[in-house]
Amino acid sequence: MRIGELATEAGVSVRALRYYEEQGLLAATRSNSGQRLYAAAAVDRVQLIQNLYAAGLASRTIAELLPCVDAKESTPESRARLAAERDRIDGQIAELIETRDRLDAIIELTERPEHSGCSIH
Amino acid sequence: MRIGELATEAGVSVRALRYYEEQGLLAATRSNSGQRLYAAAAVDRVQLIQNLYAAGLASRTIAELLPCVDAKESTPESRARLAAERDRIDGQIAELIETRDRLDAIIELTERPEHSGCSIH
DNA sequence: CTAGAACCTGACGTTGACGTCAGGGGCAAG
């Protein structure tokens, strides 16, 4: 598939895909005329990349982790790296849950019209 | 307390605090000589702001939400706004959990030295 | 064969949350 189709399938921009290639996150073969060609599996790959970006990983970090994903093997260092990122994400989740609960409390507070009387009236 | 102390207490930079004021997120009284003075409650406020930033809210959005937090009351619109952001955060949490699980799967995969034979040896 | 969509490679623009530097004032200790 060509870049436009992949972009549509994966829900990202064409520019983003070229950027991922530039960063070494996503390889493509080329047609005779130089157009990028992708396998169907690229859709999943792009979504993983997006997930990792959304989790706050930088291109450089992703670029360091993906090769060992592809190779399906890892050095002790890369394993530690993966685990560290996993734990970071865990921390982020906990933080987000806390933030959501604070927001809930605020909503609770602001929802009561006058005083917080709970009388059934 | 002055700005340096608040920065230390809340774990952010002095520059960040000035930026929050510029964005209308954090008010301060001024001493005769023009120095910013904060109440003790400001520490908590700053941490809430940080939480909201970490949850992906922009300054503008936070600036729109905080006043109704202070007033402890809300218009129907602001209530909808609060709920919408809450739901956005919920979505983010779900996405992060998915990402974490994908990472876990990857770790699983790469941890097995050779083939995935589960034989006890 | 030709118009228009899709692709290519640079390369500069954008945005948000600060970092950092310049230049100057105020305040407690010695």
Added chain:
DNA sequence: CTTGCCCCTGACGTCAACGTCAGGTTCTAG
């Protein structure tokens, strides 16, 4: 009084993940 630390206001710098524009090539439908 002066040394040193904290404070002030601009105002420019930064960085990442793209957006966007220019100028040119390629593919495809009629």
